[in-house]
Every structure is written in C-alpha cells, then in structure tokens.
Amino acid sequence: MAVAVLIENLQKSYGDVCAVKDISFTVNQGEIFGLLGPNGAGKTTTIRCLCTLAKPDGGKIEVGGVSAIANPRAVRNRLGYVAQEVAIDKVLTGQELLELQAALYHLPAKERKTRIPQLVEVLGLKDYINKKTGTYSGGIRKRLDLAAGLLHQPEVLVLDEPTVGLDIESRMVLWNFLRELKQAGTTVLITSHYLEEIDALADRLAIIDKGVVIDEGTPSELKAQIGGDRVTLRIREFTPQEEAEKAQNILESLPFVEQVIINTAQGNSLNLIVQSEANALSQIEQSLNGINLPTFSLAQSRPSLDDVYLAATGRTLMDAEIAAASTRDIKKEQKQQMK
C-alpha cells in the first residue's frame, strides 16, 4: 500500500519547551489514521510541521513522497487542513470565504463554479452559504471549514481535534462524513484526545505522549497486544477504603486475576486485569460473598484504547488530561505559535 504521509524522527521545540521529541509514523493511502494523545502531547505541533506552518528542528516529513521541508508549496497543494480553532472572517458569507479559498489554491473560474456548489451540497450548507459566517453555530462552521479544506481535492485531509466543542449530533455528522470521505479515496489524518473517536473512526493509530510515539497499529492490534480482560467492580456506590483493601487482598489470590488496582478517584472502585475466562465474574462475586461483601456493580470488558494508554504510560488518558491542564500555559503556547 502506498504511503500518503511519512513522518520520521520529527523534533520541534518552542524556545526551551520541547513540544515534539521524536515522532515517527506513516499514514497509508486511503485510510483514516488517528493521532491519539492528551492535550500537550505534541499532536498540534506535529500537525503544524506537517502543514508547513512550523519548521521542524529535525526529522523528515513527506506527503506523497514530496518533502514538506524542501518543497513546502507542493505539500500545501496536496493537503487540506482543518484547524482546531476555526478561523473565519465573520463579516464574509460562507460563499465569499469559499471563493477566497478557491483563489488561494488557484482554482480556475470553471472549476470554482462546479466545486463550491458540489461541496455545499454534500455538506448540507445550502441554507447557510449566503449568510455571514459570524452567525454560524460551531457545527456549521466546522462544515464550512471542511468544504474549504476539500475545495482543491487534496490527497490528504488533516483535521486537528475536529470535534472539540461540538454537540453530539454535529459530531456524528462529522464522523459519518469522514467515513464517506475515506470511501471516496481521500486519506484522512485526524488528531483527538477522545478515545472513542479514534476507536470508532481510525483504521490505524499512533498514541503519543510527551512528544514521543508510544505505540502504533490498528485499534484491535493494540488492544490484543496488552492482553487480558478488564473487570470493573464496585462493592458499594462509594466504598470505604478498608473494604476495598479487604476485597483487593482476597481477589489477588484468585488464580486468573493478574492485577487489582483501587481507583480512589472513582469512589474506591476496583479495576482488575484478568485472564480471559468465561466465568470470571461469578467467581469474583463468590469470593466477595465469602467475606460478606456486597456487589454494587460488576462488569467485564475487552481492553480499551485507554487501557493501552494506561499500560504504556502508567496513567489513564483522563489523568494525563487533568495533569496537562494544570501545567499548561495556553496563552504562552498561542504566542509561540504566532511566531
């Protein structure tokens, strides 16, 4: 399968902040590739380097075999870019914005006159296209930005956190649209810190954390690779510490249980990693009965991408998010990106 995007040993620092330490991955032609990681992991910086908005300090970036560093203009021609914060000129109508975009990509008048109505139709923008973009809702803005990104029929569409701040319905519309896009043959590279988004959409993904790729593969490969099943147990809705510890001791002695973690953030619920066994749940319930503990809820599941992330970094994506949120200086980062 032909390679659409190749990123090799990418490095990028802003001042003394190292945003990307060493990122490598390849996106195959015609697939949806997900870049998953918490905020501040280096996703946006990677995308900015790919879209020629930032010059990498080191490494290789190629789109369709063309180097983004040696030949940025050719790469700009091949990429469609949908930024996280949709920057639109509020005074322009959607139609005027698309016409500006068409001129920036040097579409001839004839092509412009067929492409714009085509995309307006596909994205359901008919009722909005002649209104000022300042009146648009978040979902409509995103759709307009998709139209703008696809106007020149790019080989690869790059979306940076496309569903942040969107309502559930707009999110579903976007997901279905991206699947349709892939069906038509366009390669899609999408970043997200939503596990379920990448799980639902991506054919393959790379998980990145603190500026490095920690794993790459299909969602099922990554999940299978860490093995075992996950069991979540709540003894009570809010379990006292001592009861949780008592249960932990007894459950750790079961032969099929590999690990028991008390999740204090979730009212002392217990997270178990177990070997895939048919009657794991009933055996757990029995052992709890044996020491007179009730079960409030008990569920078994296949490992999720969050478990993959947890196994690789020792923390859940949610924890990483919270940690990142408290240490990040968003204002400063925006200033850096303006440079």
Added chain:
Amino acid sequence: MVATRKINSALAPNPRITEEREITSSPLSNFIQETLALTKRLLIQLQRRPSSLMAGVIQPFMWLVLFGALFSKAPQGLFGEDLSYAKFLAPGVIVFTAFSGALNAGLPVMFDREFGFLNRLLVAPLASRYSIVAASTIYIIALSFIQTAVIIAASAFLGAGLPGIAGLSAIALIVFLIVLGVTALSLGLAFALPGHIELLAVIFVTNLPLLFASTALAPLDFMAGWLQIIASLNPLTYAIEPIRYLYLHGDWAINTLVMNTPWLDMSFGVVILILLAFDALVLLAIQPLLRRRFA
C-alpha cells in the same frame, strides 16, 4: 453498512488536477489571482463595517475645522502674504491623514495573525506570500485616495482653493509615495511585533509626535532650531511642502524650488526622489522581517 454507501465523487482526491494546476498556471497569474482575492476580502470588510472609513473621513474634517479655528486670529500675514490658515493647513491635513491611515495598515494583519486567519493563508500554496502584503497595500492606498479626495473637497469648501488637474495628479503621486513607505513599515511591524498591544503602542508613540515634528501645522521658521532639524528629516515634511506649494502657487515645474530646509533648498523633482528613496529604504528594511515569517 459502510460498504453499501454510494461513493461520492465530489469527495475523491484528484492528484492529477493538483499536479496540472502546479505545472500549467504561471506564477504571475497565480500571484495576481491571490492578491485580488485578498484585496476583495478587505474591501468587503470595509463595505460591511464602514465605521473605520467614516472615522477616517470625519477626523481630518475636524482637524481642518478645529485647527483652522485655533489659529483664526493669528496676525494677518503671519503665514505669508495674504495667506489664510485654512489654505496653509489643508496640505498638512491631507498628508497627516494619509500617514495615519497607512500607519494603521498593519493592524488587520496583526488581528489575522492573532485570530489564526493568517494560518489559513499560510497553509495555502500561495505563489508568493508577498501577495498578503500587496493586498494590504492596495487596500490602504485605495482608502487614502478616498480620504484625500474628501479632504480636498472639504478644504475647497473652507476656502483653501483647488489645485488644477496637474496639481491634483501631483498630490496623488505624493500621497501614493508616502502611503507606500509607511504602509510597508507598518506591515513589517505587524509581522515582527508580538501582538496588537505592542503594535498599537508603536502607533501611538509615532503618530502625533511625527505630526508636530513636521510642517503640517506651522512653517519651519516658527520652530525652535532643534525642531527645524527634526522636521527637515521627517518624511511627512517632504510630502507636505510640495503639496503646500501646489496649493499656494498656480504654476510650478519639476525644477521649481518647493522646500526650504536649514541646509538646502529643494526642487519638486528632488523632493519626489527623496520620497522614492524613503520607500526603497523601508521596503529593503522590512525584507528580513517578512522573510523570517515567510520562509
């Protein structure tokens, strides 16, 4: 379910078209296409948010009326034989208005930078990113011409008279030259400074001092010696003095002496050359600023 969905050809990539577009279209026609589109955007903004244009026309009008009234009782003959202050002031207001407008040229670009709209332009395969600069310059020059026309009409109404066709063309040329240089300077700053606060600070610090350190409001020989020297180095003075000459004298030629400085009297042609040199110097000076951003 996905497999049964109809494939939509509107969403298919077309590398061949991209390739073709790259090869067949000339860089010059691409440059013109993108510059015109960007200029059109600025003009649509102006048309839908006309307040800045209104302010830009009302303000010089107020300068004319207020400064005119401020000095209306100045002794007769102070500004030269049988010369009204209105007549003396009009050229100063024309140049100062064009100058202020040009000094603000960088602001829209700065806001585009801050709101991320500039990124939309920078990810596009522009033939040259100088089209962004070119579009802003065209826009500001068009704006200055509108303002200048209004001030000339208002001044005529207030008793300053009206230069002939040749005089008006000369005014247009001078306004063009001063606006070009100052716009370039402002755009250079818009790419070099960290944010709009800093750009506004520069604008505030340069705007009025350059007005008072020029011959816009008073002739050179009214000033203290040190200010005469500063005013004789101020590009605004080089734009004001020839226009003032046009307003005061019916006949002039390229070699007419139009400007006196403490060290040299200059002809119309020499003043134009100095303005051209000023433009060339600024355009050269901003190259590194733009190249750093556009590389």
